[in-house]
Amino acid sequence: MPFLxxxxxxxxxxxxxxxxxxxxPLAHEIDAALAGLxxxxxxxxxxLYLGTLPLTDVFxxxxxxxxxxxxxxxxxxxxxxxxxxxPERVFVHYxxxxxxxxxxxxxxxxxxxxxxxxxxxxxxxxxxxLETNYWCAETATYQASDGRTLGPLGVLASGDGRCGEESxxxxxxxxxxxxPARQIYTPWWAHCDDNHAWxxxxxxxxxxxxxxxxxxxxLDRGWFTAASGRAMLVHTRLFGDFGCDFEGxxxxxxxxxxxxxxxxxxxxxxxxxxxxxxRDTAGAAVEGASVRLRLVNEASWRDIAHLTSSADGxxxxxxxxxxxxxxxxxxxxxxxxxxxxxxxxxxxxxLGETVTGDTAWTDxxxxxxxxxxxxxxHLTPEQAELGRARKREADRMRxxxxxxxxxxxxxxxxSCGHADDGCLAFFEQAFANADEVAxxxxxxxxxxxxxxxGTLTSKDFRDLSADVLEDHLTGARAVHDDALAYIxxxxxxxxxxxxxxxxxxxxxxxxxxxxxxxxxxFIRSFFSAEAVxxxxxxxxxxxxxxxxxMSFDSVEHVKKHVGSPRGALLSxxxxxxxxxxxxxxxxxxxxxPARINHIDAGIEYFAHGEFVPVEHAEKGTxxxxxxxxxxxxxxxxxxxxxxxxxxxxxxxxxxxxxxVLDYWNxxxxxxxxxxxxxxxxxxxxxxxxxxxxxxxxxSERAFEVVEGGNDEPIELKxxxxxxxxxxxxxxxxxxxxxxxxxxxxxxxxxxxxxxEDVHPVIVAFLEPGMEPTEHLLNxxxxxxxxxSAAQVPVVLVVRDAEAxxxxxxxxxxxxxxxxxVAYDDFSELPERLARxxxxxxxxxxxxxxxxxxxxxxxxxxxxxxxxxxxxxDLMLKLIALEH
Numbered sequence: 001m002p003f004l005x006x007x008x009x010x011x012x013x014x015x016x017x018x019x020x021x022x023x024x025p026l027a028h029e030i031d032a033a034l035a036g037l038x039x040x041x042x043x044x045x046x047x048l049y050l051g052t053l054p055l056t057d058v059f060x061x062x063x064x065x066x067x068x069x070x071x072x073x074x075x076x077x078x079x080x081x082x083x084x085x086x087p088e089r090v091f092v093h094y095x096x097x098x099x100x101x102x103x104x105x106x107x108x109x110x111x112x113x114x115x116x117x118x119x120x121x122x123x124x125x126x127x128x129x130l131e132t133n134y135w136c137a138e139t140a141t142y143q144a145s146d147g148r149t150l151g152p153l154g155v156l157a158s159g160d161g162r163c164g165e166e167s168x169x170x171x172x173x174x175x176x177x178x179x180p181a182r183q184i185y186t187p188w189w190a191h192c193d194d195n196h197a198w199x200x201x202x203x204x205x206x207x208x209x210x211x212x213x214x215x216x217x218x219l220d221r222g223w224f225t226a227a228s229g230r231a232m233l234v235h236t237r238l239f240g241d242f243g244c245d246f247e248g249x250x251x252x253x254x255x256x257x258x259x260x261x262x263x264x265x266x267x268x269x270x271x272x273x274x275x276x277x278x279r280d281t282a283g284a285a286v287e288g289a290s291v292r293l294r295l296v297n298e299a300s301w302r303d304i305a306h307l308t309s310s311a312d313g314x315x316x317x318x319x320x321x322x323x324x325x326x327x328x329x330x331x332x333x334x335x336x337x338x339x340x341x342x343x344x345x346x347x348x349x350x351l352g353e354t355v356t357g358d359t360a361w362t363d364x365x366x367x368x369x370x371x372x373x374x375x376x377x378h379l380t381p382e383q384a385e386l387g388r389a390r391k392r393e394a395d396r397m398r399x400x401x402x403x404x405x406x407x408x409x410x411x412x413x414x415s416c417g418h419a420d421d422g423c424l425a426f427f428e429q430a431f432a433n434a435d436e437v438a439x440x441x442x443x444x445x446x447x448x449x450x451x452x453x454g455t456l457t458s459k460d461f462r463d464l465s466a467d468v469l470e471d472h473l474t475g476a477r478a479v480h481d482d483a484l485a486y487i488x489x490x491x492x493x494x495x496x497x498x499x500x501x502x503x504x505x506x507x508x509x510x511x512x513x514x515x516x517x518x519x520x521x522f523i524r525s526f527f528s529a530e531a532v533x534x535x536x537x538x539x540x541x542x543x544x545x546x547x548x549x550m551s552f553d554s555v556e557h558v559k560k561h562v563g564s565p566r567g568a569l570l571s572x573x574x575x576x577x578x579x580x581x582x583x584x585x586x587x588x589x590x591x592x593p594a595r596i597n598h599i600d601a602g603i604e605y606f607a608h609g610e611f612v613p614v615e616h617a618e619k620g621t622x623x624x625x626x627x628x629x630x631x632x633x634x635x636x637x638x639x640x641x642x643x644x645x646x647x648x649x650x651x652x653x654x655x656x657x658x659x660v661l662d663y664w665n666x667x668x669x670x671x672x673x674x675x676x677x678x679x680x681x682x683x684x685x686x687x688x689x690x691x692x693x694x695x696x697x698x699s700e701r702a703f704e705v706v707e708g709g710n711d712e713p714i715e716l717k718x719x720x721x722x723x724x725x726x727x728x729x730x731x732x733x734x735x736x737x738x739x740x741x742x743x744x745x746x747x748x749x750x751x752x753x754x755x756e757d758v759h760p761v762i763v764a765f766l767e768p769g770m771e772p773t774e775h776l777l778n779x780x781x782x783x784x785x786x787x788s789a790a791q792v793p794v795v796l797v798v799r800d801a802e803a804x805x806x807x808x809x810x811x812x813x814x815x816x817x818x819x820x821v822a823y824d825d826f827s828e829l830p831e832r833l834a835r836x837x838x839x840x841x842x843x844x845x846x847x848x849x850x851x852x853x854x855x856x857x858x859x860x861x862x863x864x865x866x867x868x869x870x871x872x873d874l875m876l877k878l879i880a881l882e883h
Contacts, residue, residue, distance in 0.1 A: 003041040003077050005088055011242050012044045015051025022055060022556065025570050026063075033063045037070065041077075045070035045096055052240030053099060054258045055556040056578070059567030060517065061105055068107050069098040072176075080178025082125045082203070089243035090202060094180035099239055100168040101183055101197075102561050104151040104463070104515045111153065112176035120177060125203035126219055129179060133215040136170050137394040139401065140213050145459050148513040154463035157432040159402040166212035167197040174201055182236045184209065184264065187304040188297040190232045190322045191368035191694025192838050193637075195297070196224055200236070200264075207267075208377075215394065217387040220377035223835045226730075228268040229372040230694065232295055232320040233304045236262045251316040256306055256650050257559045257575075268374040269320045272341045276316075277348045278309045278328045285313025286330065286351060290649035292657070293317070294325040296366045296696045299688040300640035300660040301325055308651045323366040331646070331654025340367055356644065356682050357702035361717045368694030371730050388828065402431065409434035416442050426453045430461035439466035448507060449473065455508035460516065468518045472509040475520025475589055479506065483591035486536060491609035501606065505593035511584040512596040514562035514577075522566045523589040532590050539594070539605040542586045543614050550574040550582070554652030576648060577601075583614065599662050600643070613679075620679035623705055624713035625667075632669035638689065639716055644682040658684050673713055678705045689719050692728045692862055694838060697721055723877045730837060730860040732850060735829060737797050737822035745822045750793045751852035754818065758882040759852040760861075762787075762875060763795045765830040767844040768806035772867035776845050777812045779872045784815050787872075790879050793818040799826055833863070840865030849875045851882060 016023075023030060030050060037043045049066045050058055058066075073096035076083050083095055098105060116135060120128040143160035152172040155161040161169060167183045174181035180202035188195045200207045203219070211222035228234060238244070238260040246253050251273055252263040265271050278289040291307040307315035309328070321342040326349065328335050333351030379387070412434045413419050413427040423441060427434045441449050452473055456464070476483075483506045487498045509516055527535075534541045550572060557563075557575045565585035568574040574582060580596055580603045587594035593606035597613075604611040625639075633639050642658035649655040667674050682704050689697045697719040739745045751761035767773045780787070780794070787794065794816055796809075800823060803809065813819060824830075833848060834841035843866030850858040862878055864871050 003074060004044055008048075008088060008092065008242065009040070009044050012047040012051060015240070016047040017051075019051050019055075019556075022553070022571065022573065023050065023058065025572075026058065029063050033067055037067065039074060041074045042067075042070045045073050048092070048096070048240065048242075049098065052242075052258075054239065054558045054561055055553075055571060055573055056558070056561060056563035056567055057099065057105055059571045059573075060564040065105065065107055066098070069096075069109070072109050076178040082128060083178030083180070086180055086202065090180050092242050093238050093240065094182050094202065095175050095178060097175075097239055100171045101149065101164065101185075101237065102558060103149045103165070103168050104154075106151050106153050108152040108156075108172050109176040111156070112173045116173060116177050125179065125201075126208070128177070129174065129201045129203060129208070129210070129219065130215060130217065132173050132177070132179070133170060133210055133213070134390060134394055136166070136173060136213045137215050137391065138397045140166060140169055141395070141398060142166060142213065146457055146513060148457070148459060148515065150459055151463055154433075154459075157405075157430075158462040159398055159405070159431065163212070164197045167199050170199045170210075170212035174199075179203075182207075184234060184236055186228065186231045186234050188232075188295055188302045189227060189230070190295050190297075190320065191227070191230045192690070193298045196227065198222060198224060198228075209374075215387065215391060216379065217383035217390075218377040218379050220375060221379070223832065223841075225376045226371065226373040226836050227838070229374040230320070230322075230369040231265060231269050232322055232324065232369065233263070233293070233317075234265045234268050236264060238262060251318050254305070254307055254317070255555070257554050257557050259558060261305075263318050265318050265320055269369060270372055271318045271320055272345045274317055274319050274324075274341055275314055275346045276307070276309070276326055276328065277346070278313045278315075278335070279348065279350050280333070281350060281352060283350075285309075285311070286328075287311045287313065288651065288653055289313070289328050289330050289351070290651060290653060290655040291315045292327045292329075293319065294327060295323065296686075296688055296698055298636040298640070299638050300636065300642065300686055301658070302660070306650045308649075308653075320369045322369040327657055329649070329655040329657055331656070334656050338364060342367065342369075357684055357700065359702050361699050361701045363697070363699050363719065366688075366696035366698055368696075371728075392827065405431040405434075408432075409437075412438050421450075423450050423453070426450075426461060429458050430464070433462050433464065436464055436466045437461065440464075440469045443470070446473075446477075448477065448503075451503050452476070452507050452509070455504060456510060460510070464516065468516055469509065471518035471520050472507070475524065476502075476507040478524070479589070479591035482536075483593070486591055487593065487606065490607050501593050505595050505606065506588045506591055508588075511581050511594075512562075512598070512601070514581050515564075517564035517566065519565040519585050520589045523569070523586055526569055527586075535586065535590055536592060539587055539592050539607070540614065542583055542592075542605075543603075546574070546579050546582055546586075550579055552576075552648075552652070554648075554650060559650050599666070600659070601662075616679070618679040618681075619707070620677055621705060621707065621709075622675050623678045625669075625674045625676070625685075625716055626672055626713035627669060627674075627716040627718070628672055629716070629718055632672070632674075633687070633716055633718065635663050635665075635667035638718060639685070639687045641676075641678075642684045642686070643679075644684075680705050680707060685714065685716075687716055687718050689721060691721055692726050692838070692864075695725075697725075723874070724881055726874060727861055727878055727881065728837065728863075732833070732836060732858040732860050734857070735833065737795075737824040737829070739820070739822060740801070745795075745820070746856075747795050747850070748852045748856050748858050750795065750820060751850070751858070752856070754791045754793050758879070760790070760792045760879050760882065761795060761850055761852065761858075762792055763797065763833075763848045763850065765797045765824070765826065765833075765844060765846040766803070766809070768798060768803045768809050770844070772843070773845045774808050775867045775869075776847060776871065777808045779870075781812045781815050783872045783876065784817070786876050788817045790876055791818070792876075792879055793820065795820050795822055797822045797824050797830075799823065833860075834865050836860065837863035839863040847871055847875070849878060 150165045155169045171181040185197045208219035254261045278286040289309040293305040294301040328349040335349035409427040430437045492498045563578040565582045583603045584594045603614045642660045646656045687699045699717045736744045751759040830846045831841040837860045849862040
């Protein structure tokens, strides 16, 4: 029986043939790679990669990498007990595909397979999935970081990653042993800020979900079970459309550049089929309009889906039940409307002129989907305890491994003379990748080596390559004097400032959050001396060259994936984000300081003593915003600003709309006023107050930044919810701590012994000695009479008896009536409760108000992670509402 069907052979050939013209610069290398494979199935898999992966993958990587994937995928199809009998479409998309999301493409499969092969040998599919996840937990855990996606080998080297990196890590591990797996993603939550990614794995004909590096003893479980049941959109991505029925599954499948988006929302949450119809002012259907679905997250409108209207002007999608802003645009028109898909499943938009909005504040309520946990696998008490024990052991193993890597990195630093200088931190941040840091620093004693490393992010050290850095250093050294001469020509006479500009914006190999590639030697050889002289004389000539010589076929690229400068110049293809990175790369290669502005991701070059925007040669002014709120409003917490721009949609068509600006850590209030430098143009200001049930009370107004205007501060309007709107209604799973004698302790039992009609209980997980807990305890002591009158028992949970020696806790306990001290190791219970109540799981104390029902179950009414001023007062007011 052949490994691959004739239909797949034909599909791969047709996709490669369709790309022949685009791949022409690599024709010789491609023919040689195909000729080097004697097995027809391996040839077909290589053709599949060449014809379907993002074009950047083909031009940015050595073809030997794709050949390796083809050989390994063919072997897995032939030998893996979990792979050889799965449907071919599942094999193609979820085993053979080298790419998971937007991680750097590396040959990680052999490393993972070597670590896992013996461990999972002989296991059935579901047990092999669980064991693979235990291994992932033994080697990596969650850690927030910047927006670049670290590859699986980088996560292995450092022992941690974001949820997107953890899920890529687990998917890679599963695919390496032949288990079909895919990354599942909700672009933005509707009920709380942030987003999330997890994993689905395929066993015995069924897809099961699990949290990456968060193992349990059963599938279809994860802390996000409740959250995913409230999602507005859940999807996975395919790199190729083999076996996709776009006509029959129009509401579940959509194209987004090179990717196919597979809508899986219905597997997790209640849904509705939303139909959007786009018409022009004459009532005619508009084909090819960009349709974006947006929701409120981080006090701003965030895109969760991009659709394109069909010939009849419609676009369909399955979404959750909550509030969305639907925006339809073309290059010439725009229309939008806020709807609630709980009640509305059809919307018609008529394109008109640009919609800017009212300069007066407009209030609107944003409704999150109701609480509805996704289907969940069952654990027996014995399985739960076994899982906790194995997770503790995995944490111990990982901690020892990471500590060992850090100590080894220090030894490497000592061995090459960097134990006592500023370079030691570079080794420590590299973890298991410290050898590459040593290799780079050991070439010569140039101070610019440490200077270059000082421009990198902490994450960069985990997967940097000494060879890549050497290309950048050699290229920068070659133009050092030219760069200083350019900087002096542009008005900088201070030598220290000039040198710092050189380091930050010429020597630095990073422009934004793109993956690092070597490009300087190639770029120097690519351009003529005459072209280079023109670039230096006027850096806008670099942008003119890019615009004149770079084309863009949207179906060949991933929207946000930045290709390498070398690949862009070779292929003549570059997306908008790749063009911007290419501009910076060319400028820096020839000694012109350039950067990507992190506020709006626009490109700039240094001229006349300042950085000048390239795409929009625009002027601006300072704009003031005011607020008397205490604490001051946080950007991306309670407010944000979006600017009206024209852009290219993922379909490749012209579009327009409002793009949120990133003033994170830049929008600081001093004496109630925040000043921001903003270009002239039209803007929208959004404020948002998140309620405990996930809803948002939002306000919005338009404003314009004009020359000579904007003297008066714009006062932020933050709505104040009514106390009744703070009540949640969330069923809690039973939970226990232990009392001082070590006996199980059930808060529901305590609650049922108090009150008449309502049986409330306050449970607080404390971190004695830390300021947030100190504030909470002080407030409890101040409210002791009201707590007693409300007949509410208080359960204070600490890790051990030593916590009782804390002075604030010791002062508080005697003053409270109906108080019980309980104990828990905090290994999972506070986080589990916080996530169930949609509170911040990373902050203590966790304060929870619940009411006990007659059957002994608990219903969560309110929870907050960390200390919020007046939280005890609020809980007392909420208790009063129950009567």
